[in-house]
Amino acid sequence: MKALVLDAQWDPRPDYAVSEWEKQTGKAITGSSVWRHPKLQVQTVPDPKPGPDDVLLKIKACGVCGSDIHFYEHDKDDYILYPGLTKFPTTTGHEFSGEVVEVGANVRDLKVGDMVTAEEMIWCGYCTPCRNGYPNHCVNLEEIGFTIPGAFAEYLAIGAKYCWKLDAIADRYGSVEKAFEAGSVVEPTSVAYNGMFPRAGGFAPGAFVAVFGAGPIGLAAIALARASGAGIVAAFEVSPNRQAIAKTLGADFVYDPRKVSPSQVLMELSKGEGFDFMVEAAGAPNKTIPEMEKAMAINGKIVQIGRAAERVPMYLETLQVRRGQVFGAQGHSGDAVFPSVIRMMASGRLDMTQMITARYDLAKTVDAIAASGERFHGKITVKP
Numbered sequence: 001m002k003a004l005v006l007d008a009q010w011d012p013r014p015d016y017a018v019s020e021w022e023k024q025t026g027k028a029i030t031g032s033s034v035w036r037h038p039k040l041q042v043q044t045v046p047d048p049k050p051g052p053d054d055v056l057l058k059i060k061a062c063g064v065c066g067s068d069i070h071f072y073e074h075d076k077d078d079y080i081l082y083p084g085l086t087k088f089p090t091t092t093g094h095e096f097s098g099e100v101v102e103v104g105a106n107v108r109d110l111k112v113g114d115m116v117t118a119e120e121m122i123w124c125g126y127c128t129p130c131r132n133g134y135p136n137h138c139v140n141l142e143e144i145g146f147t148i149p150g151a152f153a154e155y156l157a158i159g160a161k162y163c164w165k166l167d168a169i170a171d172r173y174g175s176v177e178k179a180f181e182a183g184s185v186v187e188p189t190s191v192a193y194n195g196m197f198p199r200a201g202g203f204a205p206g207a208f209v210a211v212f213g214a215g216p217i218g219l220a221a222i223a224l225a226r227a228s229g230a231g232i233v234a235a236f237e238v239s240p241n242r243q244a245i246a247k248t249l250g251a252d253f254v255y256d257p258r259k260v261s262p263s264q265v266l267m268e269l270s271k272g273e274g275f276d277f278m279v280e281a282a283g284a285p286n287k288t289i290p291e292m293e294k295a296m297a298i299n300g301k302i303v304q305i306g307r308a309a310e311r312v313p314m315y316l317e318t319l320q321v322r323r324g325q326v327f328g329a330q331g332h333s334g335d336a337v338f339p340s341v342i343r344m345m346a347s348g349r350l351d352m353t354q355m356i357t358a359r360y361d362l363a364k365t366v367d368a369i370a371a372s373g374e375r376f377h378g379k380i381t382v383k384p
């Protein structure tokens with residue numbers, strides 16, 4: 001079958017201490033410190049064979065993620081930019097939906113013809129964090145499209161326990177094609193949902209919510225805030241195109257953070273009371289956290305979802321005086337996150353297909369990633 005394969009050279013930077021675990025597994029914990037000279041190419045690879053607990057999916061849609069862009073873009077020494085867990089070569093792509101075309105002998109809950117999306121985080125279910133109910137923090141984690149083959153491909157074999165059915169979304173749209181597109185944005189939407197609700201405990205209806213960054217995760221946060229009864233949804237985003245999508249998805253106010261003082265704007269919108277719930281989805285906490293701090297309401301919450309490998313100055317006195325809380329979130333598994341997002345899509349309260357602004361063939365996946373790198377689009381989807 002055809003698949004987009006990322007190959008790169010294992011060449012740890014001189015100042016990066018490679019751990020025993022990394023040597024044994026061939027996985028880099030900090031990809032950007034290890035993988036050099038990345039090459040992305042659509043090529044022919046062996047067809048995947050599902051094991052007894054797996055299903056074989058015919059991939060119908062797979063979104064381009066910021067992390068895919070960070071595999072494509074590289075620094076001046078030709079290292080990848082993506083800082084997370086990685087093992088190459090592998091097929092990339094992890095925001096996907098597909099049709100079940102084969103089921104393993106032990107699979108009971110899925111059958112040929114089912115439409116599904118799936119988690120990207122292959123949590124083991126056996127380690128202490130998994131057994132304690134924290135699959136997003138599994139210590140034996142494999143990640144589809146990062147350490148094991150992904151979905152910029154015609155087929156993918158995946159454990160049935162990571163799959164969630166899309167029938168209810170198909171019923172809603174009355175279109176299988178639309179349901180597969182919606183299915184491919186369940187994963188990024190779930191990342192926002194996990195950060196806002198299970199992790200940060202959500203907000204009360206009427207709360208003032210600000211979202212910093214309107215890439216796909218921020219756009220999902222905006223739509224979720226709107227659907228969950230926020231009193232005001234304010235967004236900050238530099239790209240004019242993404243500003244427009246933010247409005248479509250439910251932001252009441254959208255600003256270019258380079259043209260206004262975000263904290264001042266939030267204090268004005270709230271008549272001096274501050275914002276109750278603020279989402280960091282820009283991955284630029286050095287710029288955004290100080291603004292959130294200045295605009296924090298009493299009992300305010302900040303949730304960090306964007307990734308940035310940097311230290312951030314924060315005046316903790318603000319948290320004390322304002323009774324504030326800061327939450328760190330990663331992942332999308334557990335806590336009924338995937339099924340809840342699917343329910344919201346099926347009910348019509350959340351239409352994340354509105355953020356899909358371009359569609360590409362599998363053969364043109366490298367072009368799709370390059371176009372995403374311009375950070376103009378909402379979400380680009382590859383349809384094998």
Ligand SMILES: [Zn+2]
Binds near residue numbers: 065066094
């Ligand atoms: Zn992603």
Ligand SMILES: [Zn+2]
Binds near residue numbers: 123124126129137
């Ligand atoms: Zn585990």
